[in-house]
Structures are given as C-alpha cells and as structure tokens.
Amino acid sequence: MDQPLNQRAAADDAIIEIDMSRAFAKLRARATAHVAELLCAALLAAMSLQMFAVISRKSITVDEVVMIPSAYYHLATGNFQLVNEHPPLAKIAAGIPLLFIQPNEVKPEQIHGDPGSIPEKWSYAESFWENNPDSFASLSFWPRIPMILLSVVLGLVIFRFARELFGSFAAVLAIALFVLEPTILAHGRVVQTDIPATLGYLVLFISLYQYANQQSLKHATWIGLAAGFALLAKFSMLLAGPILAVFFGVIIWRTRKNKRRDPIAHAVIVAIAIVVIINAGYLFQHRPIGAPDAQWIQESFPRVAGKVTLLTSLLSHVLPADFILGILRQVRHNAEGHPAGFLGMYGRMGWWYYFPVAFALKTTLPFLFLSLASLAWATYEWIKKRDPSFLWMLVPFLIYTLYVLGSRIDIGVRYYLPAYPFLFMLGGALLARLCKSRKVLRAGIFAVVVLMSWMIVEAVRAYPDHVSYMNELASAHPHWWYLSDSNVEWGDDTAAVAAYLRARGETKVRSSFLGDFIMLHHYGVNPITVTRYDDVEIEKSRYIAIGASFLNGSTVPELLRVKGHWASETERQNFFDAYRHRTPEAVFGGSVYLFREDEH
Numbered sequence: 027m028d029q030p031l032n033q034r035a036a037a038d039d040a041i042i043e044i045d046m047s048r049a050f051a052k053l054r055a056r057a058t059a060h061v062a063e064l065l066c067a068a069l070l071a072a073m074s075l076q077m078f079a080v081i082s083r084k085s086i087t088v089d090e091v092v093m094i095p096s097a098y099y100h101l102a103t104g105n106f107q108l109v110n111e112h113p114p115l116a117k118i119a120a121g122i123p124l125l126f127i128q129p130n131e132v133k134p135e136q137i138h139g140d141p142g143s144i145p146e147k148w149s150y151a152e153s154f155w156e157n158n159p160d161s162f163a164s165l166s167f168w169p170r171i172p173m174i175l176l177s178v179v180l181g182l183v184i185f186r187f188a189r190e191l192f193g194s195f196a197a198v199l200a201i202a203l204f205v206l207e208p209t210i211l212a213h214g215r216v217v218q219t220d221i222p223a224t225l226g227y228l229v230l231f232i233s234l235y236q237y238a239n240q241q242s243l244k245h246a247t248w249i250g251l252a253a254g255f256a257l258l259a260k261f262s263m264l265l266a267g268p269i270l271a272v273f274f275g276v277i278i279w280r281t282r283k284n285k286r287r288d289p290i291a292h293a294v295i296v297a298i299a300i301v302v303i304i305n306a307g308y309l310f311q312h313r314p315i316g317a318p319d320a321q322w323i324q325e326s327f328p329r330v331a332g333k334v335t336l337l338t339s340l341l342s343h344v345l346p347a348d349f350i351l352g353i354l355r356q357v358r359h360n361a362e363g364h365p366a367g368f369l370g371m372y373g374r375m376g377w378w379y380y381f382p383v384a385f386a387l388k389t390t391l392p393f394l395f396l397s398l399a400s401l402a403w404a405t406y407e408w409i410k411k412r413d414p415s416f417l418w419m420l421v422p423f424l425i426y427t428l429y430v431l432g433s434r435i436d437i438g439v440r441y442y443l444p445a446y447p448f449l450f451m452l453g454g455a456l457l458a459r460l461c462k463s464r465k466v467l468r469a470g471i472f473a474v475v476v477l478m479s480w481m482i483v484e485a486v487r488a489y490p491d492h493v494s495y496m497n498e499l500a501s502a503h504p505h506w507w508y509l510s511d512s513n514v515e516w517g518d519d520t521a522a523v524a525a526y527l528r529a530r531g532e533t534k535v536r537s538s539f540l541g542d543f544i545m546l547h548h549y550g551v552n553p554i555t556v557t558r559y560d561d562v563e564i565e566k567s568r569y570i571a572i573g574a575s576f577l578n579g580s581t582v583p584e585l586l587r588v589k590g591h592w593a594s595e596t597e598r599q600n601f602f603d604a605y606r607h608r609t610p611e612a613v614f615g616g617s618v619y620l621f622r623e624d625e626h
Contacts, residue, residue, distance in 0.1 A: 062194035066185045066201050070178050073205035077174045077215040080490045084615075085549070086166050086217075087493075088517035088541035092147070093217045094169045095154035097121035098129060104309055106348040108147050111355040112219050114307045115226075115258040119176060120169035120217040127164055130157040142318035152544060162548055169217050177214030180225045181205065184447050187232050191415040192455040195462075199474070200454030203396075204447075206481040209388055212492035213440050216516075219260040220440040226256030226263055227444035231422045234273055237292075241277070246292035250299020257300065258307040261356045262441070265429055270296060301344060308346035315339045315347055322351075326358045363434040367510035367580035370503075372599050376434040381427070384439040387500045387508055392480040393453070394497070400452035403459075416452075423448040438512035493518060494574065494616030504606075505616060506574035511581060514574040517541030519615035523571050524549030526612055526620065532568060538602070539573025539618050540581065557583050557601065561590055569611075571620050577602050 086094065096108035097117035102125060106114065132153040139145025158165055181204050189197035204210060213220050233252040237245040253270060256263035274293040278286050315338055323338065324331040338350050363374035369383070386394055401423075404416040426445045433441065457477070460470025488495040493516050500508045506515075517540040527535055528550050537546060538556040546553040554565050557576075575581040579599035586593040586601065593601065610619040 062185075062189065062198050065198045066182070069198075069201050069205045070181045073181070073211070073214070074174055074178055076211065076489070077177070080211075080492075081167060081170045081174075081215050083521075084490060084518040085521040085545060086170075086518065086541075087512075088545075089512075090166075090169075090217045091155070091517070091541055091544055092151045093117065094120060094124070094165065095151045097169060097217065098124040098154065099131075099150060101125060102131075104311055105150075106308055106311070106346065107142055108150055110348040110352045111261075111359070113258045113261060113349065113352060115222045115255070116173070116217055116219050118307065119172035119222070122172060123168035124165070127161060127168065129154065129161055129165060132157070140318060141316070142322070155544070155548060159548070170215050173217055173221060174215055176225060177210070177221055180214075180221060180228070180447070183225065183228055183232070184450055187228070187235075188451040188454055191418065192451065193458060196451070196454040196458035198454070199457045200450045202478060203393060203450045203453050203481070206390075206478075206485045207393060207446065207450075208390065208485065208488045208492040208495040209439060209443065210446070211485065211488070212495065213443065218440070220443045222258075223256065223260035223263055224443045224447060226252070226259040227265075227422070227426065228447045230256050230263075230266055230269070231418065234269075235418050238277075241289065241292065243292065243295065246295045247299055250296040251303060253296065254300040254303025254307075257304055261353055262429070262444075264353065265425070269425065304345055304349055308349060311346060312342060313347050315342055319347070319351060323354065326354065360434050364437055365580045365584070366436045367506070367575070367578040367599075368436065368508075370507055372580060372595075374434075376436040378431050380436040381430045381433070381439065381442045384436075384509055384513065385442055387496050388439045388513060389497065390481050390484040391497045391499070392477045392484070393449075396453045396456065396477060397449045400449065400456040403456050404452050419448045419452050423452075437510070439509075440512060491519075491615040491617070504574075504577070506578040510575045510578040514578070515540055515576075515581075515617035517545065517573075519618045520545045521549050522614040523618050523620065524551040526614070527551050527569060534565075534567050536564065536567045536570040536623070537572075538576045538582075539571055540575065542571070542573075557586055559583075559585055559587060561587055566623070568622065568624050569620055570605075570623050571618055572602055572605055574617050574619070577606055577619060579603075 092109055093112075093116065096105075097120040099105040099108055100114055100117045101121040109117070132150050136153040136157075137146060137149045139147075139149065155162065155165070181201055184204055185197045185201050188200040210221075229252040230249070233245065233249040237249055249270070253266045256266050270293075274289060274296075277289045278293075281289055315335065319338075320335050323335050327334045334354070338347070338354070341350050363376060365374045366372070366376070366380075368377055368380055371377075389397070401420070404420055407413055408416040408420065423445050426442075430442055430445075435441065457470070457474045460466055460473055463470055484495075484497070493512065494505060494514050496505050496508065496514075520539075520541055523535075523537075523539075524546060527533075532551065534552045534554055535546075536556050537543075537553040542553045543555060554567055556564060556570065556572075558564065573581070579601065582598050582601045584598065586598050588597050588601070605619070605621055608621055611622045612620045614620070
C-alpha cells in the first residue's frame with residue numbers, strides 16, 4: 027500500500043516540477059519579450075529614488091518659496107493671481123498633496139499691500155510658511171513628489187516615441203541618457219514650469235506626428251489636448267501657436283480643394299480643445315479685469331495701454347483673465363530683460379549665444395559630444411535617405427533652439443530643457459546604430475560603454491548638487507564667473523548652511539543668497555541682510571554666507587545703498603568683490619560660500 031502512495035506522491039512532485047518549469051519558462055519568455063520596458067522601468071526607478079533622496083536632504087528652491095503656496099491657493103481657494111506670471115500646470119500638480127495636509131491659511135491681518143500688488147502676493151507666500159511651523163517639512167517635501175512623477179512620465183514618453191521611430195534598443199539608450207543628465211536630475215524634482223514644459227513640447231510634436239501619419243478627428247483632438255497641456259505648462263509654449271498655424275497651413279495647402287473641409291474642421295477642433303483645456307486649468311473661472319490690472323497695464327504698456335486693456339477685457343470672456351495677464355507679464359519681462367552674468371560680462375538684455383554656451387558648460391562632456399555627433403548624423407541621414415524619422419527630431423529641436431536665441435531672460439539653462447528630449451532620442455539612435463553596424467561593431471560597443479560609464483561617473487560626481495553642476499570646460503574660473511542665477515545657485519542649500527552654523531553654536535549670520543531672508547530662520551538661524559536700501563549699520567556676525575550669484579554680482583539688488591549713496595551699476599556688480607579673492611571656510615552644494623568674519 028505504501029508503494030502506490032509513494033508512486034502517486036512522486037508523480038505529483040513531477041507534475042509540480044513540470045508546472046514550475048513551464049511557469050518559469052513563460053516568465054522568462056515574457057521578460058525577454060519586454061526586456062526594453064523592464065530596463066526603462068529600472069532606469070526611471072533609479073532616477074526617482076535618486077530624486078527622493080535629494081529632496082529628503084535639500085531645502086526648497088527660492089522659486090518654490092512662492093510656487094508652493096500659490097499651488098495650494100490655486101486649488102483650495104481659486105486664487106490664481108499669486109504667481110500668475112506662470113500658467114498653473116505645475117501648481118495644480120504640486121497643490122494636490124497640499125489639499126490633504128490642509129495648512130493654515132493666511133490671516134486677514136497678515137495681508138499687506140494693494141490687491142494684486144507684489145507686497146500682497148508676498149504676504150500670502152510668507153504667511154504660508156510662518157503659519158505652519160509644525161508642517162514645514164511636509165509642506166516642503168510632498169509638493170515635490172508630483173514633479174518627480176511628471177519627470178517619470180516624461181521619460182516614458184521619450185521611451186515610447188524613440189522606440190516607435192528608432193527601435194527598442196535606441197529607446198533604452200535614450201532613457202539612459204535622460205536619467206544621467208544633471209540638468210534633468212536638478213530640475214526634475216523642483217516645483218517649477220521647466221519639466222512640465224518639456225513634457226508638453228514633446229507631447230505636442232508626438233501628436234503632430236500621429237496626425238501627419240493618419241489625419242483623423244481623434245488625432246486632431248489629441249493635438250488640441252497636447253497643445254493645451256503645453257500652454258498650461260509654461261508661457262514659452264505660446265510657440266505652439268505658430269507651429270500649429272504652419273502645420274495646418276501646409277496640410278490644407280497640400281490637400282485638394284474639394285477635400286480641404288476635413289483639415290479645416292480639424293484645425294477648428296484643435297482650437298476648441300485648447301480653449302477648453304486652458305479654462306479647465308483655471309477651474310473655468312472668468313474674473314473681470316479689475317482696477318489693479320488696468321493700472322498695471324497702464325504702467326507696463328503706457329503707449330498702447332488703452333488697446334491692451336480693451337483686448338484683454340474682450341479675451342477674458344474666452345480665456346481666463348490671469349492667463350492673459352500672465353502672457354502680458356512675460357511680454358514685459360522679456361522686453362525689459364533680466365540682470366544676468368555671463369562669462370565675466372553683465373547685462374540685462376541677454377546674449378544671442380547664451381543658451382548654446384550654457385548648454386555646453388552645464389551638460390556632461392560625453393553627452394555634449396554625443397549631441398553634436400547625433401545632430402550631424404541625423405542631418406546627413408535626412409539629406410541622404412529622406413527618412414522622416416530624423417525630421418521629427420531635427421525640426422522641433424531647431425525650432426526651440428532658434429526661439430531661445432532671441433530670449434532676453436538669460437537666467438538658467440533650464441529654459442532650454444524642451445530641446446533636450448530630441449537630443450536624448452537622437453543620441454540613443456546613433457549609439458544603437460553604432461552597435462548594430464557590422465563595419466564598426468566593436469568600436470560602436472566600445473563607444474557606448476565609454477560614454478555611458480563617463481556619464482555615470484559625472485552623475486555620481488554631481489550628486490546631490492546637480493543645480494550647480496558644470497563640466498570640465500568650466501575649470502579656468504569659479505563657476506559663478508561663467509553663469510549666474512539658477513545655473514549656480516537656487517537656494518536649495520539653505521538647510522545645509524543652517525546645519526553647519528548651528529553645529530558651531532551660531533544662531534545668526536550675515537547673508538546674501540537666494541531665499542535666505544524667508545527660509546533661513548525656519549532652520550534655526552536668523553539672517554542679517556547685507557544688501558540694504560538704507561544707511562543703517564549692519565549688525566556683525568561671526569560668519570557671512572554669500573550665494574554664487576551674488577559673488578557673480580548679477581543678483582545683487584538694483585536698489586542698493588553703498589557708503590551713503592545709491593550704488594552705481596558697477597558698484598552693484600562688484601559689491602562682494604572682496605570675497606571673490608578670499609578662501610571660504612565652507613562651500614555648500616557649490617552654491618553658497620561661507621566666510622569667517624572674525625579673522626578680518
């Protein structure tokens with residue numbers, strides 16, 4: 027009797043073993059079939075973990091000081107005026123976690139200034155942080171999580187488009203380039219408009235690609251949704267207007283006269299979808315143009331104030347007033363320019379070659395070399411084979427590059443981020459081609475290994491200070507000599523500065539770096555303002571903390587008192603010149619320089 031039982035047990039074990047073998051075989055087959063997707067997921071997961079680690083140790087940037095409060099008030103109260111110079115996509119994303127935290131809101135007695143004025147907006151931002159000391163860490167951390175998720179979505183979109191055009195291997199290589207680029211790692215965790223705009227610009231061209239391959243109502247609707255998404259991300263995406271006009275103009279022109287009704291109808295659908303998406307971003311609210319708005323228009327556009335006010339009032343019945351006013355603020359900002367430092371020069375009207383140089387300094391050398399090579403290769407392939415895949419890479423890259431060359435707001439390479447995905451995809455395609463070429467197979471594989479290894483080394487070297495990263499081309503001078511503002515300093519090292527000072531028993535510091543006046547005291551150190559608008563003697567302290575942009579001189583306030591008189595432009599730019607020639611006791615994140623004062 028025992029023998030039949032043993033035989034049956036052995037048979038059952040054999041069946042289980044066979045089933046397990048089959049299961050593992052199926053799992054292995056699926057993994058093999060989806061190896062590209064698995065590699066993409068692994069790379070994006072590694073990027074996300076890296077960003078989580080950074081936001082756990084880095085303080086918020088100076089822009090997030092106002093962006094995070096405006097994100098909350100945008101969703102919780104429908105107040106769109108706090109940072110209406112930026113459209114709301116990033117604020118909507120960042121604001122969602124804040125609705126669960128439910129921070130204490132501004133009190134009436136804390137609001138100062140006229141409605142819509144800068145003092146009033148600062149009242150909301152400052153009180154947001156002051157009224158929630160127990161939730162400070164949560165309010166700083168959770169709004170940045172959705173931005174990391176948007177960065178992951180951007181990576182997924184890059185992967186999908188690259189795979190469709192160039193194959194799975196090229197797509198994986200493109201994602202590897204994406205997750206190792208310091209500028210992506212720096213800004214993919216920040217509540218700002220740059221990563222959303224990059225995603226919007228890419229999605230717009232993907233939708234155009236799909237429509238070009240199959241003209242249909244569905245694909246036209248996707249174009250409208252993509253364009254609306256882009257316009258809600260950043261006002262530089264107004265570039266979508268002329269792009270769509272040229273695109274549909276060419277489509278209609280190339281269509282027979284008796285069949286033009288469809289593309290014309292599709293263009294109308296696109297316009298309607300854009301309007302709906304923009305209104306949705308502002309919760310379908312249409313406030314009238316108020317007296318403060320009219321006064322601001324009068325001050326900003328004195329020669330055509332009447333016409334601008336009338337046009338704004340009329341358009342506010344179709345588009346949200348704050349969307350239109352935000353566009354006008356960007357028009358004014360670009361017309362006035364922005365103080366910037368660049369290669370030892372100073373100016374506020376920009377340099378046409380600023381972004382190519384900034385890109386060359388702020389990206390890793392292997393990616394710089396690969397980008398130049400892939401652009402040349404793609405151009406050659408297009409001319410030789412007329413492969414449209416390369417045209418869908420080159421055209422959007424060239425459009426955005428030409429667009430930023432005319433910008434007068436030269437304060438960060440992040441403004442150039444929408445052009446990056448096309449370089450990632452072209453770079454991945456070129457490396458994949460080298461690895462598959464019989465003529466240069468070994469050399470191609472060697473090139474991939476060297477480039478990726480080099481980029482990994484650079485990414486590790488930059489961690490966690492990706493904001494201030496520059497490559498070896500910027501080695502002859504301090505980094506603040508080459509570039510300024512968010513290229514070298516953005517306020518996210520405030521916590522590190524405070525921790526260093528507290529460890530040495532310091533509770534106050536003379537300071538001049540981005541965000542110090544509103545954030546430093548939350549970390550237990552009181553700032554003493556060095557750049558003043560009056561002649562009051564500055565309180566002494568053992569240390570002085572100076573931001574890289576302030577050492578550069580470009581971000582030193584334009585209204586500045588020096589020895590009893592208003593500073594000239596030269597005095598302003600060289601206000602901290604004495605510290606340029608001193609050795610700091612400590613440097614935090616490559617962005618804040620700490621000098622000991624009691625030695626002098």
